[in-house]
Amino acid sequence: MNDRSAFGRALRPLIAASLAGVLMLVGACASAPLRPDSALDGARVAISNADKAGAGQYANAELAEARARLTLADNAVRVEDMVMAERYARESQVQAELASARTAAAKAEAVNRDIERGTEAMIEEMKRAGDQR
Amino acid sequence: MNNLFRNHASYATALTIAAGVGLTLAGCATAPISPEGSADVRAKLTQLQSDPALATNAPAAIREAEAAVRTAEEPLAAADASLGTHRVYIADRKVEIAMAQAATKQAELQRVKLGEERERARLAARTREADAAHAEADATRAAAAGAATQAALQAEDMQRQIDALQAKATERGIVLTLGDVLFTSGRADLKVGAAGNLDRLVAFLDQNPDRRVVIEGHTDNVGSDDSNLGLSQRRADSVKSFLVQRGIAAERIVASGKGEHQPVADNQSEGGRQQNRRVEVIIENPAPVAETT
Numbered sequence: 001m002n003d004r005s006a007f008g009r010a011l012r013p014l015i016a017a018s019l020a021g022v023l024m025l026v027g028a029c030a031s032a033p034l035r036p037d038s039a040l041d042g043a044r045v046a047i048s049n050a051d052k053a054g055a056g057q058y059a060n061a062e063l064a065e066a067r068a069r070l071t072l073a074d075n076a077v078r079v080e081d082m083v084m085a086e087r088y089a090r091e092s093q094v095q096a097e098l099a100s101a102r103t104a105a106a107k108a109e110a111v112n113r114d115i116e117r118g119t120e121a122m123i124e125e126m127k128r129a130g131d132q133r
Numbered sequence: 134m135n136n137l138f139r140n141h142a143s144y145a146t147a148l149t150i151a152a153g154v155g156l157t158l159a160g161c162a163t164a165p166i167s168p169e170g171s172a173d174v175r176a177k178l179t180q181l182q183s184d185p186a187l188a189t190n191a192p193a194a195i196r197e198a199e200a201a202v203r204t205a206e207e208p209l210a211a212a213d214a215s216l217g218t219h220r221v222y223i224a225d226r227k228v229e230i231a232m233a234q235a236a237t238k239q240a241e242l243q244r245v246k247l248g249e250e251r252e253r254a255r256l257a258a259r260t261r262e263a264d265a266a267h268a269e270a271d272a273t274r275a276a277a278a279g280a281a282t283q284a285a286l287q288a289e290d291m292q293r294q295i296d297a298l299q300a301k302a303t304e305r306g307i308v309l310t311l312g313d314v315l316f317t318s319g320r321a322d323l324k325v326g327a328a329g330n331l332d333r334l335v336a337f338l339d340q341n342p343d344r345r346v347v348i349e350g351h352t353d354n355v356g357s358d359d360s361n362l363g364l365s366q367r368r369a370d371s372v373k374s375f376l377v378q379r380g381i382a383a384e385r386i387v388a389s390g391k392g393e394h395q396p397v398a399d400n401q402s403e404g405g406r407q408q409n410r411r412v413e414v415i416i417e418n419p420a421p422v423a424e425t426t
Contacts, residue, residue: 087219094226101233108240112247119251126258 035077036086043070043089046096055099058106062099066092165208168217174224178202181232190238194231201227270340290340300416306344307416309334311372315412321367323375331372334414335379347415348372348388351395353406358392366390372412 047066055063069092076085178198182188188195205224209217270290295302300309311330315323323331338344350365350372369388377383398405 084215087216091219091222091226094223094230098226098230098233101230101237105233105236105240108237108244112240112244115244115247115251119247119254122251122254122258126254126261 035082036073036089039086039089039093040070040073040077043073043092043096046093046100050096050099050103053100053103054107055096055103057103059099059102062095062102066096066099069095165210167206167208168214168221170218170221171202171205171224174202174205174221174228177225178228178231181228181235184235187232187235187239190236190242191231191234194227194234198224198227198231300414305415306418309414309416311412311414312407312410315372316368319364321364321371323371328375331375331379335376335381337416338376338381338385341416343419345385345417346376346387347417348386349395349413349415350388350390351397351409351411351413352393353396353409354393354400355406362390362392364390365392368412372414 043066047063047070050059050063050066069088073085073088073092076082076088178195181198182195201220201224205217205220207220295307300307302308315330317324338346348369350367350369352361352365354361356364366389369390373383373386373388376386393400393409396405396409397411398408400406400409
């Protein structure tokens with residue numbers, strides 16, 4: 001009896017320690033991130049927007065990388081590495097936004113080139129008409 | 134036995150504490166540093182910010198990039214290297230986005246200037262075209278007849294010419310009334326000064342080779358009907374021969390004397406008779422051309 005209570009007393013710190021350990025584990029589980037749905041959605045939307053804007057033509061490499069990052073994010077979800085999944089998803093989104101921005105810039109510059117070419121052609125044409133006379 | 138357990142217990146406790154402390158220490162083992170690559174991103178952003186033309190073009194994107202770069206620069210423990218890599222990646226793309234947006238805006242701003250340049254060139258081209266069209270028209274109208282652009286110019290020209298002739302556009306065509314300024318009373322030969330009045334008509338017919346003209350002579354009721362008919366015919370013929378002399382094809386001209394039968398005013402008064410003594414030149418509307426589509 002005596003032995004038992006002594007044994008119990010001796011165990012107490014052990015119990016406390018393991019309790020703390022369990023609590024820590026539980027705590028770790030509680031803060032373990034869920035699937036980063038909003039980040040994944042953000043990436044998908046950004047990719048779709050870039051695609052619609054014509055990134056396939058003007059910023060294909062950027063768009064491809066955004067898609068690759070989204071694949072990495074999906075893979076991370078599959079192995080339940082939600083931290084990496086969220087990072088990849090955010091990288092995918094910002095990369096897709098870059099694809100869109102570069103597409104817009106390329107388009108704007110293309111329009112300017114067209115205008116310039118038109119003006120040059122007109123001046124050329126005028127010179128030729130002038131030479132004929 | 135008791136002691137043994139107690140020793141074990143305290144050993145376990147010590148171990149737990151030691152492990153905890155160890156973990157904490159491990160965290161501090163290496164001094165946190167800014168992640169690799171963050172300096173490069175900062176340099177890129179600084180370069181964008183120091184370009185005065187670009188920096189003002191995308192203020193919001195640059196602010197966002199600045200925040201991302203600052204996050205990327207936060208010192209991290211070696212254990213968090215992958216977070217650092219992530220942050221640098223995000224910051225880098227944000228800077229690139231700002232650069233692209235600035236470039237887009239720059240292109241848009243430039244477009245205004247390019248548009249103005251094009252407008253100037255277009256204006257110059259048009260002026261030149263119009264000049265060329267006029268020169269060509271003066272040289273030979275026939276050669277230019279087919280050009281569509283000329284057709285538009287011609288329509289404009291036509292109105293101006295009709296105005297210059299002081300003529301009226303009517304259903305029969307353009308009617309030009311030449312008062313009795315052309316002839317001396319009772320005579321059918323043109324007055325010396327008449328040429329000036331007819332020059333404009335010649336110019337018009339030169340420029341409109343598809344137009345035919347009818348020249349009608351009219352008189353007042355003074356004198357016999359026969360003599361008036363004859364006089365009006367001779368006067369019409371005079372005008373026709375003048376035009377033929379000036380190079381208008383005779384086939385294009387019909388001259389007819391109408392005598393005193395188509396007065397435009399009352400023959401009772403001198404003023405009315407003066408109005409009735411006249412030559413009307415009717416420039417016929419061009420024959421409707423079959424649609425060619």
